[in-house]
Amino acid sequence: MSQASITTLFTPSGRSQHASTGASHAASSSKAAHTRKHSELEDAFAPEATPLKRPRVTVSSRLQSVAPLAERLRPRTLNEFVGQPHLTEHDSLLMSHLDRGATGSIIFWGPPGCGKTTLARLLATHTDAVFKELSATDSGIGDVRKVVEEAKNLLALTGRRTVLFLDEVHRFNKAQQDIFLPFLEQGHLQLIGATTENPSFRLTSALLSRCRVFILERLSDKDIKKILTQAVERVSETDDSASASHSALPTSSPNEVLVDDDDDNTSDVASSQPDIEEPLTHPTSTQGSTASAGFSHAAKPSIDLPNYPQLTPKVLSSIVALSCGDARTALSLIELVLSAPTSSDETKLLAALRRSVATAYDRTGDSHYDMISALHKCVRGSQGSAALYWLARMLTAGEDPLYVARRMVVCASEDIGLADNHALPLAMATYQACQVIGMPECRINLAHLVSYLSEAPKSTRSYEAYERAEEAAKLDPSIPVPLPMRNAPTRLMKELGYARGYKYNPDYLHPVTNEYMPIQFCHDEFLRKEGDMTGKTWDEDALRQWVFEENGGQPWLGQPSEVDQIGGK
Incomplete structure (x- = not known):
């Protein structure tokens, strides 16, 4: 800055210039305030406009949006649950326990995709219990102890029970399974285990004695078709509503993220309760159905869905057949079909579906x-x-x-x-x-x-003979070998009587007798003669069934006469 400029700033005329400039700014601010006040009065008396509220996007909704279709369309109530009528009907043993407010500890045994996880979540919701979910594939004893401590504290403070759902419970070894025993006995925790393996082979007898085992059957083709039809209808309705909402929303820039202002993005991702904050809208039947919705048994399957022309009746039937009673597989296949172009060729689509299905066979299951x-x-x-x-x-x-x-x-x-x-x-x-x-x-x-x-x-003569011999051998494993059957390679053994009296069979022109068996079994015949029918069963009904189903109605040639049968009796 020049010396002249500095002198001007500190002269009285300079001060007056700054003062006039400040007054000008003050007048401008006063005018702006007056303008804002006038605008606010006009807005107050103007017709009320409905603001466009941006959709709420939470952490749980983001996670839900990327979940597979099978996860997003899980039933929310027991009325929506499809299949397993022997468990979900009102007079079933499971429902009778549920009506009393608690199910106790149970094990669900069934094939994949039959509803084990979904049913466990619905039971916890129905009983107003706190729901905790673990998988034996990535959890250990430490995770179980943490859940137990929380369950004990919650039970002591509020009286609410905790249900621990342990998926793939058979993956826990015997030592890990024993961790549940004291807590189940004291009632601090209710366990719902899910397994695809036979519990009698994979779970300890101590754990099984504290749980009730319920068997879930593979879903029928009718159940799978109902699940698929309702899933497509729900997806179709969701797409229609999403399109309507999108057309009503203001256009945003590509970098703009629509997040509700009061969402601080700090909500917990994992919840102890099933996610019921935003329940899915139940579709209603287009064929004049009753108030039943969702996966209810009253829903009438229909594939009249113009939004998805690639989903033909043949494609739907193929998906039902390829799913093999697995609802998760069926929903995964229907998701592939719905994402395919609407102009897809039916033959090529069916071939792609068949190639995408893995054979349901476990070499260790x-x-x-x-x-x-x-x-x-x-x-x-x-x-x-x-x-x-x-x-x-x-x-x-x-x-x-x-x-x-x-x-x-x-x-x-x-x-x-x-x-x-x-x-x-x-x-x-x-x-x-x-x-x-x-x-x-x-x-x-x-x-x-x-x-x-x-x-x-x-x-089976040789096999059955060994079975009888084995049974006799287990009666007294200490029975000594008879002396004639023992070798006598030394003089001492000969003096003790080893091999004394043994007749070497090749030395004789005729059969000879030796003391082959211990005296306890000397008259037992383990290997019976050919044609010996001792212990065989004669079942006239079973024979008649074989005659008509496998022998063309012709009598069995080996059937004895009535006289022989009477004599045999």
């Missing part, structure tokens, strides 16, 4: 053992077609062919046994072939073996 049991029993029953079907089911699902071959090796001795001594060598050859060749070619070797074993004559 119950289906693994159920199918191998079915295969073995079909071979035992000489049902070759049925045995090949179950073989194909297992192999196409990815089962290890060596596992099937090992089981058939057992079957060759257990069921065919002495009736065909070629069965065991063929089974061992097939096992080696599977080792050398592998899939997919070794499926032919397995088909050869399964067909042969199915048509081979059956005999």
Whole structure:
């Protein structure tokens, strides 16, 4: 700044210039205030305008928006729950306990997608209990202890019970399962466990004795179709309402995020209660239905939905078939269809759906053992077609062919046994072939073996003989071997009587007798003669069923005459 400028600032004329400038600003401010006041008076007497409220976007709504369709459309009340009528009907055992205000500790056992998690949440809501949810796949004893402490404090302060839902409860080992025992006995916690595995195999007897096991069945095709139809209607209504709301909202810039002003974005993501803050609107039937809504049993399925022309009756039926009673799979498939272009070709869409479905087979689960049991029993029953079907089911699902071959090796001795001594060598050859060749070619070797074993004559003489011998052996494991049956390689052993009196069979031209068995079992015959029918059952009804269902109504050739039957009795 120049010296002249500094001098001007500090002269009286400079001060007067600044004073006049301040007065000008003051006058301008007064005029602006007057203008604002006049504007406020005009607004007060102007017609009231309805402001456009921006939608509320919370943390829970953001998480809900990205959840799969199966999660977003879970039923909110027991009336909306589809399937499992043996559990949800008013006269069922579960509902009778629920009417008394508490369900106790229970285990839900059923296949995936049958409603175990949904039913657990609805029960907790119905009983006004605090709901806590854990998964045994990512939780441990520390998480359970934390829930128990909160449950005890809440029960002491408010009297409200806590329901802990533990998904995949079979994933807890025996030591982890024991953590629940004292808390369930004292009533500090109610446990609802969900498992797809047989509880009698995977849960401890101590835990099972403190819980009631309820079995959930696989959903029927009718149930799946009802769930799909109602889901599509709800999605369609949501899309229509979203379009209407979007057209009424002001245009925002691309970077603008519509968040309610009073939302501080600090709400808890995880809640101890089922999310019922914003209940889904129940769709009403377009066919003149009653007041029943949601997934209620009164809803009439319909696919007359112009918004989704790609969802044809054939596509819907295919989804029902591909879901195999799994509602989660069905909703995932319907979500793919709804997101597909409306001009999609039906044939290509069906092919894409079939490729997207994974085979419902767990090589370590119950289906693994159920199918191998079915295969073995079909071979035992000489049902070759049925045995090949179950073989194909297992192999196409990815089962290890060596596992099937090992089981058939057992079957060759257990069921065919002495009736065909070629069965065991063929089974061992097939096992080696599977080792050398592998899939997919070794499926032919397995088909050869399964067909042969199915048509081979059956005999369980050796297997049953061992069972009887084993039972006798367990009666007294301390019974000594008879002296004639012992070897005598030393002089001392000979002097003690080892091998004394033993007759070496090849030295004789005729049969000889030795003391082969302990005296307690010397008259027992474990391996019975061929044709011995001791202990076999004659069931006239079972024979008649076989005659009409499998033998074309022709009598069984081995059926004895009435005289023989009377004599046999």
